[in-house]
Each structure stands twice: as C-alpha cells, then as structure tokens.
Amino acid sequence: MASLRGAAAPSPAPRAGDLVITQVSLGGFDATVKARDLADFLETEVGQVWRCRVKTSCTPPDAYPDFLLPAVAPAAGQPLHYDRVPPHAFVHFARPEAARRAADAAGRSELILSRKPLRAASAPDSSLRASRRRSVTPFRFTDSRLEVGDLTAPDAFIAAWRGPDAGLEFSVDPFDGSCRFVFTRDTAFAYPEYPQAAVVMRCDVKLEFPVRDVAEVRVFQLDSSLLLRLCSTPQVYYRTADDDIYESVPFDLLDDDDPWIRTTDITPSGAIGRCGVYRLTFSRRFWPKMERALAYMKERRVEIIECRGGWGSRRGLTVRDEPEYGERMQDLFFCVQHAEGLKFPVLFLVNALVHKGVINQHQLTPEFFGLLQKREDEVNLAALREFWGDKCPVFDACRRLKNLQDRVARNPKLLRKKIGDENSEVRRLVITPTRAYCLPPEVERSNRVIRHYREVADRFLRVTFMDEGMQQLNSNVLHFSAAQIVKDLMSKSIPHKTTVYKRVKTFLTEGFHMCGRKYSFLAFSSNQLRDRSAWFFAEDRTRTVESIRTWMGRFTSKNVAKHAARMGQCFSSTYATVVMQPHEVDECLEEVEHNGYIFSDGIGKITPDLAMEVAKTLQLTDNPPSAYQIRYAGFKGVIAVWQGENDGIRLSLRTSMRKFESAHTVLEVVSWTKFQPGFLNRQIITLLSSLNVSDAIFSQMQEAMLCNLNNILSDTDVAFDVVTTSCADQGNTAALMLSAGFSPGTEPHLKAMLLAIRSSQLLGLLEKTRIFVPKGRWLMGCLDELGILEQGQCFIRASSPSLNNCLVKHGPRFSSANKNAETIVGTVVMAKNPCLHPGDVRILEAVDVPELHHLVDCLVFPRKGERPHANEASGSDLDGDLYFVTWDEKLIPPGKKSWNPMDYTPAEAKQLPRQVVQHVSSTIPAI
CATH class of the missing domain: 3.30.70.330 (RRM (RNA recognition motif) domain)
Incomplete structure (x- = not known):
C-alpha cells in the first residue's frame, strides 16, 4: 500500500x-x-x-x-x-x-x-x-537488591522479606517526585468460583511512594547500600508483563496507556504492610548517580544520614532474618491478639504503637509486657498515649515505657479525666490496602446506640477504609478497566474489581479479629459514608449485631442505600435532652402540599416550654434557640418554636420526618440556630458571576478580608472585629481577652489564638475561596406555619455579633443585655451548597412580619406558591439544611430576578424484591 x-x-x-x-x-x-x-x-x-x-x-x-x-x-x-x-x-x-x-x-x-x-x-x-x-531524567539503579524489614537498633536491621535476586530496578524520579521499586515475577491468578483453577502469568510489580514519605535515608558506602525509613507504606501495583519491546531513543517517555492495577501486600509474611524500613543494595558503579539522587532528596527535605561502615558487626550494620522469616502471616494485619494480664484498652494502645511504627513487633518482649502488668491500667493508658505521640522510632522500648510510667505516677494530672454523659470515647481503626492502624481513643459527642450500650461502649469500633498515606480511597483503587484497545478487541468494557476491593469486602462480610475480639460490621451514618467509614461491634454472649439492629428500630425500606442510611441515623452525633411521653407527641401533623411538592418537608413544631426545657439541658437558656435539628425515635428533621394549642401536645412531627419505626423516646438534638457568619465559596462566586455580579466586587471583598487578617496582631480594634463578626463561637475567648485589655501582639495565648484564626481563614480562602461577607449569614431553613408570607418572600431576623454573645457563654452574670437581633428588609440572595446551576441562586424579598419575630437566625420560607423555595435551591428541604443569605446590595444580581430553577425530581429508587437483610452489601458501592 x-x-x-x-x-x-x-x-x-x-x-x-x-x-x-x-x-x-x-x-x-x-x-x-x-x-x-x-x-x-x-x-x-x-x-x-x-x-x-x-x-x-x-x-x-x-x-x-x-x-x-x-x-x-x-x-x-x-x-x-x-x-x-x-x-x-x-x-x-x-x-x-x-x-x-x-x-x-x-x-x-x-x-x-x-x-x-x-x-x-x-x-x-x-x-x-x-x-x-523527555527532559527530566530519573535516577535509575538496575539490578539492585531489596530487603524489607525493621530496625531493632540504629545499627541492626532485621529482614522480613527479600525481593528477587535479579532484575529489580530502583528509581528516584524528579518528574513526579516519586520513588519506585519495579521487578517482574510469575503470578498465579485465582478464580473464586473455581478454587482448584488458576492461571499463571508473568507480571510486572511496582512499589511506589512519594519522596516526601521518606523520613530518613541511612547511607552505608562500604557495601553500597541504603536504608530508607518510610512514613507510610508504598502503593503496590501490578500489570501483566510485555512480550517484546523496541526502543529507539535513550530518554524517558510517558508511561503507556496500559494501566497499572492496585493490589494488596505481595509478601507471604505481610512485610510491606507491617515493616517500614527498606534496605537497597546496588552496584558500586552507580555511586556518582546515587550521590545526585541523594542530593535531590535532600533538597526535598529528606534527612540523609551518613553511616560509617556497611554490613557486618565490624562495619557498623548488623543484618539478620526475623525468627519467622518466610512464614505466612495469619492475621489480615499484624495485631497482638492476647497478652496475659492486660485488658483490652491497654492492648489496643500497644497495637497502636506498633502500627504507627514507634516500636516494632520484635520489641514486644516479656520484659515489655511485664512492665505493663505491674502498673495500674490508668497509669498504663496515660503512659502509652504519651508514648504514641513520639514521632521517631524508639529502640529501647522498655526504658521509654518505664520512664513514662514513672512520670505519670508522679503527675496524677496526666491521667485521663472522666468524660461526661454527652460524650463517649471512640476507638478507630484505619484499614489501607496493605495494613491497618489502631488509633488511640478520642472523646467525641455520643450517639443513641453508644449511650444505650454504655457499659460495652469499648466494643464499638469505628473503621475507616483509606489509601496508603492516609489518602482518600477512590474508585480507581477498588476497580480497574483494561486498556481501551483490549476492550475494543475483546468487545468487553466491564470494570474489574481489584484485590483491594476483595480485601474491603472480606472485612465487611466476614469481620476481623482485633485484640482477642471478633468484630463484625454493624452500620454506618451519612457522614461516615462520605468518609468511607463504618461502625463495627465485637459481640459478647448477650449482645450481638442483630440484637443491636433490632433495638435500633424496624427498617422496612427495600432500597439498599436508604436502608443503610436509616440505620446510620441512630449513629448521628447528638445531645440527649428530654424524655418524651407518648401523649405529648403528635406524630401526624398535617403536611403542606401543593402541585406535587411538600412545602413542609422535614419540619415540625415544638412548644416554647419544651424548647426552654431542651435549652436548659443544653445550657442555652441565656440565648435559647428558635429551632433545633433533631432525632426522635425514627424521625429526623427540624422543629421550630411555635405556640401550642393548650392540648398537652408539646412536640408535633410530620410524616415526611418519619424514616423508620422505633420505640426510642429521648429527644436528641444535632444542632440549633445560632449566629453563623456568612462566607462565600467558589461555587456561589461562580454562579453570582454568571448572573452578572462584577468580579471586581469579589476582589474588593477578598482584599478587605486579607487586610483585616494581616492587621489582626497590630490593631486591637481590627482583631476584635474579626473575632466577633467572622468566628462565631470559636472567637469567644479571644474576644473576652481583647475586651479586657490584653494586647494581641504581646500576650502569648491571645497571639496564638489570633494566629490560628488567621491561618484557618487563609486556608479556607486558599482552598475554597471562602470570602467573609459582613452582611451575610448561614441560616437554618424553617416554614411560615401561619401562612403570612407570599411566594417570593422570606423572613430573616439575624442575631448581631457583639461582645454580649461572647459573654453569655461564660454565665449570665457577665451579660448586660439580651440578644441583639436585626430584622432584614429588602432584596436578598439565597443559596445552598452544593449549588451548580444559576437557578440554584434564589433572589427573594425579605419582609418584616411581627408575628415571626421569635424566629431568630432562621430563614423562614412561605408555605404558599407553585414550588417551595427551598426545593428550588439545589433541591433541598427543611430537615436541617443551612442556607447562605446575603443582603449586601453589591452581591445582588443587577436584574434582581432568579433564573428558572433546575428540576430536582429524583429518579425512582431501585427497590429489591425482598427485605434488605444483607446490610454489608449497601456499603460496598458507596466506598
């Protein structure tokens, strides 16, 4: 041709x-x-x-x-x-x-x-x-040798796994700031449906990690070796090897479209997941190149340590195999399952030390456990928590532990204080593709389930699935597709699941053993779903996962996602307030419906006396909220304060608030209305700009914000203005100190707080374009139950930032005035995140309605009209959504008219033909 x-x-x-x-x-x-x-x-x-x-x-x-x-x-x-x-x-x-x-x-x-x-x-x-x-050349070291293990002393390396004897290449690549070990090996591919069948293929394997994850490099020149101590585990990849290759140029090219596939630990003993030191041995002829590679790493702030000698007792470094070298690891991740005389909380923290790399498993000697057995649990827990804070490996674990135990014994203030009833101590386990990390317990706001099972609260475990380096676990790690040409030739495009997916599914379906307990999947909340987290529970003789689910309620949804979300509602962080009597609750308050829309979707009513009782429990009586976001039995949503009918009903709930059936009777509060300063973000700015708000306006507001933040330490008035108008509750202490005459530039504690505020707001500005809007608020959506507001109208009564708002947090004797509030009248702009369509920005007319003055820090919507304004804004409702509102004339689009809103009618939810009994299946697609 x-x-x-x-x-x-x-x-x-x-x-x-x-x-x-x-x-x-x-x-x-x-x-x-x-x-x-x-x-x-x-x-x-x-x-x-x-x-x-x-x-x-x-x-x-x-x-x-x-x-x-x-x-x-x-x-x-x-x-x-x-x-x-x-x-x-x-x-x-x-x-x-x-x-x-x-x-x-x-x-x-x-x-x-x-x-x-x-x-x-x-x-x-x-x-x-x-x-x-083509212009950035990586530092390549062919025919290198790799050993993975740990340091038991600065000059003692213990190997847990060795790479192939030949064909391994190590590279440091300035192109993307990464290091790689690449080698080829024969790999068996097993079929779950055919246990006796497998296919053996030649595969390339890659261990990759960023240079920034190298904590230190120890250099041994005599035997041409390095010890790389890593902060996190490398990402492990594989792909089938090529059969033939032809290259005509000496420089590097971009990688092929042949995808690398993520996988789990490739070593029988789990060495990649549990060990953090990599010993690299290379040819002497590469020393000039290695010196340049080390210089590059040093520029990237990697600590380079020159060590005298090389391998052997006389040369400075002792290398030996671990006692169980080559044996298959029994656990999915290394864990101390049992130690005589040690209770679960202590054993959990010992595992946390090992997983973090502060000590390694070879240092868990009888002497180490003996020190723990001789002391009280409270002393051990405080000592181990402080031990966990060490940033570098500790080689003499026994000496360090004993010193910490003695220090805690001499200072009782270091012991953990008893936590309040509204909080709970939550333990976390982070699972990555190759390892797991026990994290010390943290005090968090409690939830309905843990409050009820308080006596076995330590059996609840929050498990988070993450990528190596504590990065988010995305779908590319769980699934992969073949190269496009392969899909074209095979006429198949179905994505395949990786061994990481299989690992996650195994944990969810089969559970795991931790510190001598068997943990099983229980449920997850909506927030956990975004974080790739779930609750697990270690069953005992009387409490099982199924018994807890039965106590939680009756979940009848046949949609998998909704079923799981309803269960997770019980795990929402809440404050337990008032125990309600059945005759005090109306669960059938009439809905407000027009044109197929529910205007009252997610909102109910609470009487003033019950609202004050709730406020008293929350210690908010000096500034009682106008509305609460709540959980009650199987209901969720918002309840706003309205006068009752003197019929004994104190709490009125609507059908749209009911998510499942439950016999729980405690009114739980998630959040409440309060002063929340307004900030623009990137989405709102983009939409306002598309609606012809001048970009110069945003630049001016950003400059004004930056000017105030830059003067926060030099000008007391500016500092006071920033902490009272743009910090909500976080600035209370700083505001009190400023009003008392402390200087922001010289008082250390005040200076540190102001710098933290400045850094936080600058970070928000950098990452999300959060620009402070003085004439703006974030408000909780509510409904005009009286029917006074017309379509296109709203009611806003916003609390004003002042020192009084700070003083009431410290007791009524400090406060000299009641809550200040300003009724907004005129054109306002309203939006809810996320907002992606110009119609999501709604332009309304704020009016003064005296009958609604008791609703402060609320955005009150009308019950009249063709469509709820809340639904017009990103398809939201009134079950607790917060809305950005501004009455700044500079931010109101010139036409003062809203675009046609998007149609947010949801697609029909997929229903199973049976009850959802396998709860785990709902978690897999969500990760």
Whole structure:
C-alpha cells in the first residue's frame, strides 16, 4: 500500500498545556509479529516510532492475583471460560502528526499489516507533560537488591522479606517526585468460583511512594547500600508483563496507556504492610548517580544520614532474618491478639504503637509486657498515649515505657479525666490496602446506640477504609478497566474489581479479629459514608449485631442505600435532652402540599416550654434557640418554636420526618440556630458571576478580608472585629481577652489564638475561596406555619455579633443585655451548597412580619406558591439544611430576578424484591 505520510498536513507546534496525541494503541496483527517489525512497518507508513511495546496478555476477568500461590501451572488446568487476549501494542511516535495519521488510517481500515487491518485507540495528553518527561531524567539503579524489614537498633536491621535476586530496578524520579521499586515475577491468578483453577502469568510489580514519605535515608558506602525509613507504606501495583519491546531513543517517555492495577501486600509474611524500613543494595558503579539522587532528596527535605561502615558487626550494620522469616502471616494485619494480664484498652494502645511504627513487633518482649502488668491500667493508658505521640522510632522500648510510667505516677494530672454523659470515647481503626492502624481513643459527642450500650461502649469500633498515606480511597483503587484497545478487541468494557476491593469486602462480610475480639460490621451514618467509614461491634454472649439492629428500630425500606442510611441515623452525633411521653407527641401533623411538592418537608413544631426545657439541658437558656435539628425515635428533621394549642401536645412531627419505626423516646438534638457568619465559596462566586455580579466586587471583598487578617496582631480594634463578626463561637475567648485589655501582639495565648484564626481563614480562602461577607449569614431553613408570607418572600431576623454573645457563654452574670437581633428588609440572595446551576441562586424579598419575630437566625420560607423555595435551591428541604443569605446590595444580581430553577425530581429508587437483610452489601458501592 502507499505510504500515509502525506495524508495530513503538519499541524502547528503545540503550545504548553495543549492536548496532543503521541501514543497510539494498536491491535489486529498476528501473534508472530515482533515489536521491531511493527515499528519498522509504522515508520514506513506513518512516521518515526520511539517505542513499541507488544503484549499478548492482560489480567484475566473475574480473577484475582494470589501472590501466595506457587507460580507454577496448576494441575487443574486453566478455566475453560478464560479467553486469551489478542496481540496488541502500545506505540509512542516522535511527532503528534504521525500518531494522528496512524489513528486516522486505522479508523479508515487503511493501516494494513500482513493483509490484516489494524485497529487503533488513542488518548490525548498534555504536550507540556510529554516534553517535560523527555527532559527530566530519573535516577535509575538496575539490578539492585531489596530487603524489607525493621530496625531493632540504629545499627541492626532485621529482614522480613527479600525481593528477587535479579532484575529489580530502583528509581528516584524528579518528574513526579516519586520513588519506585519495579521487578517482574510469575503470578498465579485465582478464580473464586473455581478454587482448584488458576492461571499463571508473568507480571510486572511496582512499589511506589512519594519522596516526601521518606523520613530518613541511612547511607552505608562500604557495601553500597541504603536504608530508607518510610512514613507510610508504598502503593503496590501490578500489570501483566510485555512480550517484546523496541526502543529507539535513550530518554524517558510517558508511561503507556496500559494501566497499572492496585493490589494488596505481595509478601507471604505481610512485610510491606507491617515493616517500614527498606534496605537497597546496588552496584558500586552507580555511586556518582546515587550521590545526585541523594542530593535531590535532600533538597526535598529528606534527612540523609551518613553511616560509617556497611554490613557486618565490624562495619557498623548488623543484618539478620526475623525468627519467622518466610512464614505466612495469619492475621489480615499484624495485631497482638492476647497478652496475659492486660485488658483490652491497654492492648489496643500497644497495637497502636506498633502500627504507627514507634516500636516494632520484635520489641514486644516479656520484659515489655511485664512492665505493663505491674502498673495500674490508668497509669498504663496515660503512659502509652504519651508514648504514641513520639514521632521517631524508639529502640529501647522498655526504658521509654518505664520512664513514662514513672512520670505519670508522679503527675496524677496526666491521667485521663472522666468524660461526661454527652460524650463517649471512640476507638478507630484505619484499614489501607496493605495494613491497618489502631488509633488511640478520642472523646467525641455520643450517639443513641453508644449511650444505650454504655457499659460495652469499648466494643464499638469505628473503621475507616483509606489509601496508603492516609489518602482518600477512590474508585480507581477498588476497580480497574483494561486498556481501551483490549476492550475494543475483546468487545468487553466491564470494570474489574481489584484485590483491594476483595480485601474491603472480606472485612465487611466476614469481620476481623482485633485484640482477642471478633468484630463484625454493624452500620454506618451519612457522614461516615462520605468518609468511607463504618461502625463495627465485637459481640459478647448477650449482645450481638442483630440484637443491636433490632433495638435500633424496624427498617422496612427495600432500597439498599436508604436502608443503610436509616440505620446510620441512630449513629448521628447528638445531645440527649428530654424524655418524651407518648401523649405529648403528635406524630401526624398535617403536611403542606401543593402541585406535587411538600412545602413542609422535614419540619415540625415544638412548644416554647419544651424548647426552654431542651435549652436548659443544653445550657442555652441565656440565648435559647428558635429551632433545633433533631432525632426522635425514627424521625429526623427540624422543629421550630411555635405556640401550642393548650392540648398537652408539646412536640408535633410530620410524616415526611418519619424514616423508620422505633420505640426510642429521648429527644436528641444535632444542632440549633445560632449566629453563623456568612462566607462565600467558589461555587456561589461562580454562579453570582454568571448572573452578572462584577468580579471586581469579589476582589474588593477578598482584599478587605486579607487586610483585616494581616492587621489582626497590630490593631486591637481590627482583631476584635474579626473575632466577633467572622468566628462565631470559636472567637469567644479571644474576644473576652481583647475586651479586657490584653494586647494581641504581646500576650502569648491571645497571639496564638489570633494566629490560628488567621491561618484557618487563609486556608479556607486558599482552598475554597471562602470570602467573609459582613452582611451575610448561614441560616437554618424553617416554614411560615401561619401562612403570612407570599411566594417570593422570606423572613430573616439575624442575631448581631457583639461582645454580649461572647459573654453569655461564660454565665449570665457577665451579660448586660439580651440578644441583639436585626430584622432584614429588602432584596436578598439565597443559596445552598452544593449549588451548580444559576437557578440554584434564589433572589427573594425579605419582609418584616411581627408575628415571626421569635424566629431568630432562621430563614423562614412561605408555605404558599407553585414550588417551595427551598426545593428550588439545589433541591433541598427543611430537615436541617443551612442556607447562605446575603443582603449586601453589591452581591445582588443587577436584574434582581432568579433564573428558572433546575428540576430536582429524583429518579425512582431501585427497590429489591425482598427485605434488605444483607446490610454489608449497601456499603460496598458507596466506598
């Protein structure tokens, strides 16, 4: 066939940041074609090839790599349903024009090799990245040796696993600031549905971690080795190895479109997950290059320690294998399950020390446990908490523990004080793809379940699934898709699940053992769902997971997500207030409905006397709230203060507030109305800008905010203004100190508070464009039960920031005036996060209605109109949503009219044909 080189005119040189195509994936050729043959053909037809990588394999569908299985062909043979992958190649061209010609020709079936038309797939990349990749050379160290283990002393390394004897490459790459260990090994892929079947494939394995995760590097020149102590575990990847490769250039190129797949620990003993020191041995001829690599790492603030000598007792470093070297680890993560004479709270903190890397498992000697057995639990707990705060590894664990125990014994103030009834001590476990971290208990606001089971509160455990380095666990870690060319050739595009997904699912379905207890999945709350967290419980003889769920209530929803969310409602952090009697509660308050919308969705009523009783329990009687966000039995939503009918009913709830059936009778409070300063954010700014609010307005407000923050230490008036108007409750102490005459620039405690406020607001400005709006508030949505407001109107009575608001927090004897409040009249702008459509910003008319003056720090909506204004704003309701409101004329769009709102009618929820009995299944897709 004729050459395709002249098929397209050359395009202009790409500018920095432009998207270009320099890589094309090809398929459709015979299995006998070599990489060099394919490259020669493409260079003849379309243009110069820099790299061509040919493969005939990819990860088998529905199979998981099992690095513990022997990498030999199993006797059972391959499963019959496994299809071999057609040959395909990843080709990097020298010029974008050549890549484009290859893709276009393949699309027209004009790229023919050995009478077979080639198929192509391509994806654009940044020309700047491609150019920078070619110019930034990584420091590569081929044929290196890797050992993973721990330091038991500054000069004693104990190995838990060794990499392959040959073929391992270590690299330090300034291109993306990462370090990598890469090697190839035979790997068995097991099929859950066929326990006796497996497929053995050649795979590339990569351990990758950012340079910033290297805490220190110990350099031993005599034996050309390094000890890298890491702050977190490397991310582990694999992909099937290439069959043939051709490269014509000496510099580095961007990686192929062949995806690396995340996986769990590849070592039998779990060494990658439980050990934090990596010993690298390399050839002496690489020392000049290693010195440059170490200089680069030093520039990135990595501590480089020059150690005399090398391996051996006379050279300074002792290297030996751990006693259980090569043995398969029994736990999914290393954990001390039992120690004679130690109770669960102490054992949990011992595990926390090991998981953090302050000490390692080889230091858990009989002497160490003996020290714990001789002291009271309170002393041990305080000592271990302080021990956990150490940032560097401790080599003499016994001496450090004894010193801390003696210090605590001499200072009783270091002992943990008894926590109040409204709070609880919560233990956390963070699970990553390769390891787990016990975290010391923290005091948090309690919830309904833990309050009821207070005597076994230590059996509840909050488990969070995260990526290595405490990063968010995203879907790319749990799922992967084959390269686009493979999907095209196989006519399949179903995403596969990774071994990380399997690990998470195993924990959720089968539970795990921790400190001698078996923990099982219980439930999760809405907030936990966003954090990839869940509650687990360790059953005893009388309390089981099912018995707790039964006590929680009757959950009838056949939608998996709603079922789980309803259960999680019991785990919302709340304040327990008043025990309600059945005759005091009306659970059938009439809904307000028009045009298919529920205007009263999520809101009820509370009488003034009950509201004051609740305020007294919360110590808010000097400034009683106008509305509360609550949980009661199976109800959730907001209750606003309204006069009762003198019929004995003190709490009125609507059907829209009922989520499930429960016999619980305590009125629980999540939050309440209070002064909350208004801040713009990036979404609101974007929408206001699209509605023709001048961008100069936002710049001016930002400059004014920055000016105040920069003068917060030099000008007392500015400091007082900042802490009283933009800090809500967080600025109370600082405001009192400023009003008492303390100088913000010289008083250490006041200065530290003001600097913390400044840093917090600057961080919000940097990350979310949080610009302070003096004439703005965040208000809780409520309903005009009297029907006075008309469509397009609202009522706002906002509390004013003043010293009085700070004084009432410290007792009524300090306060000299009642709560100040300002009734807003005029045009206002209202929005609720998240807001992504111009119609989410609503422009309303605030009016003065004397009958509503008791509702302070509320945004009162009308019960009249074609559609609820709350629903027009991002499809929200009145069950506790907060709304940003401003009456600043500069922020009101010139037309003073709202865009047509979006239609937020939800799609029909998927219902199971049966009751939801497998609660775990609802967690998997949410992570």
